[in-house]
Amino acid sequence: MFGARCLLRALRSCSSAPCPRQRPAARVSVRGALGVQSANGERVKVQGWIRSIRSQKEVLFLHVNDGSSLESLQVVADSSFDSRELAFGSSVEVQGQLVKSPSKKQNVELKAEKIEVVGSCDAKAFPFKYKERHPLEYLRQYPHLRCRTNVLGSVLRVRSEATAAIHSFFKDSGFVHIHTPVITSNDCEGAGELFQVEPSSKIKVPEENFFNIPVFLTVSGQLHLEVMSGAFTQVFTFGPTFRAENSQSRRHLAEFYMVEAEISFLESLQDLMQVMESLFKTTAMTVLSNCPKDVELCHKFLAPGQKIRTYAKKQLSNWGADLHTEHEKYLVKHCGDIPVFVINYPLVLKPFYMRDNEDGPQHTVAAVDLLVPGVGELFGGSLREERYHLLEQQLARLGLTEAYQWYLDLRRFGSVPHGGFGMGFERYLQCILGIDNIKDVIPFPRFTHSCLL
Secondary structure: HHHHHHHHHHHHHHHHHOOOOOOOOOEEOHHHHHHHOEEEEEEEEEEEEEEEEEOOOOEEEEEOOOOOOOOOOEEEEEEHOOOOOOOOOOOOOOOOEEEEOOOOOOOOOEEEEEEEEEEOOOOOOOOOOOOOOOOOHHOOOOOOOHOOOOOOOOOOHHHHHHHHHHHHHHOOOEEEEEEOOOOEEOOOOOOOOOOOOOOOOOOOOOOOOOOOOEEEEEEOOOOHHHOOOOOOOEEEEEEEEEEEOOOOEEEEEEEEEEEEEEEEEOHHHHHHHHHHHHHHHHHHHHHHOOOHHHHHHHHHHHOOOOOOOOEEEEEOOOOOOOOOOHHHHHHHOOOOOOOOOEEEHHHHHHOEEEOEEOOOOOOOOEEEEEEEOOOOEEEEEOOHHHHHHHHHHHHHHOOOOOOHHHHHHHHHOOOOOOOEEEEEEHHHHHHHOOOOOOOHHOOOOEEEEOOEE
């Protein structure tokens, strides 16, 4: 308490210093400046990068962007400010008056009083050219610079907004956020496509492991969420996952982000599907509402005709073999190019933790995938096998009883029916933006034979 009082006194003493006679220019973002409804000559300071420059006899026009908005702020200056350093890509600090613009294209403009070049840019050597629309494949060659383009700027703003919307959805729905580990000794998927973790410098006894057992980069946080679902009825995690798949396809990355949730006292696959559907719809509507121009840019130039549509639930079966990408896309198209739920997969195709439906010859598990246009599988989920004897039989059949004794313990001590799902975040962005290649919706894509930066 004493410390808090001292801190308050110190803050008051700092704020009691005399104010300067001339009020300094207030720093504003480009988005903030563009949002001013009635500009009356307020003195402001804007910092950003030049997106375009046009010089006339007596007037100089700059468009400055700081990443806060797709739109740039027009700066109007006297021609005397013109210099070689004011070029496309240069970083600048502009001070001046925010005034109403005579042009119908923008509401305000900045009448410059001072322009300082913070960092010059050689426009000829810069790999991106003004007014040139570069293919995404070309931009991928410059992971350290591509965020400065309009299209990647829009994608990353949408990514940020979607991240916040997902966290908001779970918080509003009463979920507890769990930080699941990146390093794990579990292989949740059972596919064997793992990155093993070892120290870069050899330890004293080469035969020993740093952790005493082999450990890997996580492929899923699900099993750790199941642990937490024994104490919290609704939990989720949102973090990086890793797959050592030798694939350069448009759908795969070696490092990507997963949104995963686990719900206790859940007995119906329909209830789980409702949460999946609500998550997708709520976050998509938030993104469309808060980033309309960014989404429009992607739809206009990258995916003409892409729309977010409503749902149709379909119960489909394709017995004896798993669904591949071409099958998933066919099912979506067959159902009218709308998101489709596929439920109750054959037991032999799915991991040990999925709940046995005990349905005779078909022998299915209570699993569900959500397939979406242009992407295929977006969500995957299931009810978990909470019955001790059935889970024990499954683990014994696979020779995993010893390794997963702790998992069996969860069923021995206060077990409840529960279920959960995972959503690939990058695939989600592909779906709502209509972007064909998953490598273009993540800041720094990692995939086989490529780890730039």
